Amino acid sequence: MKYFNSSLWIMLLFSVVHFTLYAQDVNPNNQNLFDNFTYRQGNEYRTASGKPGPKYWQNSADYQLDVTLDEKNHMVKGNVAIQYTNNSPEELDFIWLYLEQNRFTETSRGTLTSPLEGGRYSGDVEGGYKLSNFSAKTKTGTSSKYLISDTRMQVFLDEPLAANGGQVEIKMNFEYKIPVEGMDRMGRFEAKDGTVYAIAQWYPRVAVFDDVVGWNTDPYLGAGEFYCEYGDFDVKITAAADQTVVCSGILQNPNEVLTQIQQERLAKAEKSDKTVYIIKPDEVGKSVAQAKKKGTLTWHFKMENTRDVAWASSRAFIWDAAKMNLGNGKVGLAQSVYPKESDGEHAWGRSTEYTKASVEFHSNTYYPYPYHNAINVATSVGGMEYPGVSFCGYQRGGASLWGVTDHEFGHNWFPMIVGNNERRYPWMDEGLNIFINHYSTAAFNNGEYPTRTDKPRDLVQYLTYGNREGIDTYPDIANARNLAYTAYYKPAAGLYMLREYILGEERFDYAFKSYIRHWAYKHPQPNDFFNHIENAVGEDLSWFWKGWFFGNGNIDLGILSVEPYQGNYLITVENNGDMPMPVELLVTYNDDTKETIKLPVEIWHRGNVWSHLLKTDKQVKRVVQDPNKMIPDINILNDTWNKL
Structure with missing residues (x-):
């Protein structure tokens, strides 16, 4: 036994010394690019496979609305009765409602944080709710106490609302002046034959209480849209x-x-x-x-x-x-x-x-x-x-009306069916919607109108812009000039690359449709989307989510060299960017025949240079990286090798 221990110690010592000397010649690995980047473990509410868990719950709100349009004063007047059901496992001491018409006042947070030069989310300031006859009735009693804070209303109950099915009926009368400029979301204008009223965010409605943050009470400022419970409406x-x-x-x-x-x-x-x-x-x-x-x-x-x-x-x-x-x-x-x-x-x-x-x-x-x-x-x-x-x-x-019509009705899938939180994660509805709009536009009348989503390289100017922001930037925080990219175009381009370049149509489509099916009429979070796609396609895509959705780095793949090697060719590629990507190469031979080579993303596990042995008895004339221009590579100068 003593001999064994002594021998083992000597062997280990020799191995450490040998490894230390050898390691001096080894480049650091890239594990940090492939590591998980958020806390993505599952629980009984949301599984690690990206599905609602066995104890998933969400609350509901049914509405009865009875209102009158007062054209003379451009007002909506009426009443609402909300039947709110607490399906959560905890009792609720109060209920939060949204009063989004309060955004249209001089003292609202949205008005006070609007830039002096104005913009899309500037709005009228002569609106706001007038409320009366308020009551909140449970089976134990009725409360008339509430507190209004900007676009939120906190309703206090006579006793905490019971968990697992407790109900409260909230009633009130309300009225407000319809804004002319409703932040490009609603409003009114004078047509030749009469006023056209577009009425939205028009009634007091319940905020979402979920298993992630509890009450979602982010104020309505402008760019951030909505997060709503599901229910039945009688209007x-x-x-x-x-x-x-x-x-x-x-x-x-x-x-x-x-x-x-x-x-x-x-x-x-x-x-x-x-x-x-x-x-x-x-x-x-x-x-x-x-x-x-x-x-x-x-x-x-x-x-x-x-x-x-x-x-x-x-x-x-x-x-x-x-x-x-x-x-x-x-x-x-x-x-x-x-x-x-x-x-x-x-x-x-x-x-x-x-x-x-x-x-x-x-x-x-x-x-x-x-x-x-x-x-x-x-x-x-x-x-x-x-x-x-x-x-x-x-x-x-023409194309403008088709584009906006297709986009707005596409939103019936995200976020109307798949009910994500638009106020925090606009890419989960805007980005996914722009992505599916590409395919609906391509299909309409066999391509009557153009689509640009299939050209991710159009994003390079933004991706190299010094003041760019990431997809994960909240909409009310993002610079107005960046929001179109952070919420719409960059996430859409990412999904396009995922489908067309990384995974392929069959694998991606199965996962994407499965995500919609499992989260229809529910409230997914970003991690639910990431987990579900990964599990359905059988890939760890942490490197992609981290690099594209939660980072500001760029893609720069290139061809370092093409050299004869033992009767074949050695093609060496390099990753000069901030995130890894699979590599696709198009090889053209002297006889003008072509061959496509696809290298997996794992070639970048241990470093940023990789050599691929191309077995051929032909003479290579040209090699092009990303021949179909599917990825927004910021440097096109190293994408092509030509035989001198």
Whole structure:
């Protein structure tokens, strides 16, 4: 035993000395590039495989809304009743609501943090809620106590709301002035035949309480959008009899608010792949378009399992519609409402065609569209999405109108179906949406309009910009000039590379659709997305998420040399960038035949230079790295080797 111990000690000592001498000639490895970068372990609520866990929960909120449109004063007045259910495993001492119309006041945090030169998220300052008749009723009693802080409202209960199913009914009356400039998300403008109202963020609504941060109470400042619970909506909107009102959901009382002819036209549109007028251009402003000559009408809508509703109203609307084929025998109704100044074959006359094509593509490609209606509204809003309703610029036409229509209706998948937190992680809806918009645009009329998502190298100017910011930058913190890249284009380009360059279509598509299916009507976090994609494709992609989504570094792959070697060729590539990537090489021989070589990302595990043995009896004439220009390599000068 003593001999064994002595011998072992001598052997270990010799090994250490030998290894120390040898290690002086070895380059450091790149493990730091491949390590995990966040706490991504699973638990009973969210699994390590990126699925909702066996004890996943989320709260719900059902809304009854009854409001009146006061055109004379440009106001919305009415009441809301919220049935809130606490499905969490802990009792709640209070409930947080959002009062997003409070953004439109002189003293709101959003106003006070808006730059003097203005911008997209500058808004009116003459709005804000007036509340009355507030109550919060549980089975144990009623409370009337609340506290308003900017765009948030803290509701205090008589006793804590019970866990695992406790309910509270919150009621109040509210009113506010509709802003003209609603931060390009809602508002009003004067068309030739009447005011067009685009109404959103229009009622007090419950904030999300989740298993990640508890109450999500980030203030509504501007760039950060929304994070909402799911529930059922019952909405009644009273307006002047000559108004046409459209809203998320299904109209419950067409016999009361539509003429017989309009009902017949809608029935025809439900069966027609071509656009059918419900209100023709020459009927706008005439009694033939009105179910009632004077007074008011109340439009009644219902929508189930949705995170929000929005609506629009005007006496200036042309209205048309067509059938949507949503797959598996399900159909819906694409609709458009727009004023005369938006009419025309090269403008909003094609809006319903665009809406139909966009929703059909996404429904049949990714996940079934859950709503019956998809309504495009011509407004002063450049482009904004809500469940089943989109607001798009009334002056748009052609490729511009297609692009914004396709983008806003694409949002019905992210974040309307997959309910991510837009206020913190806009890339999870904007970036994913821009990504899927590439494929819907390429499919529309066999590529009638161009798409640029398949050209990641277009991003190089931004990626080398000294003041660039990362995808993980919160939207209200990101510089306004950077937000389009951090939230939209860079994450979309990343997903495009992941599908087309790194994983391949079959593997990526399975994982992507699986992510949508498992997180439909739920609240995923970034790690849920990362974990789910990795598990479904069977790859550790930490190097990619860390480098592209949580870093500001760039890609710079190059060809260092191509040399004869023992009757073959040795192709040496280098990684001069900040993140690794797989390598694709196109070899052209003297006889002009070509060969593609693909090297996995693991070649960069131990260093930034790699030599590949190309076995061939031909003469190599040219080698090109990334021949299809799939990655935004910031240095094209080292991408090509030519035989001298």
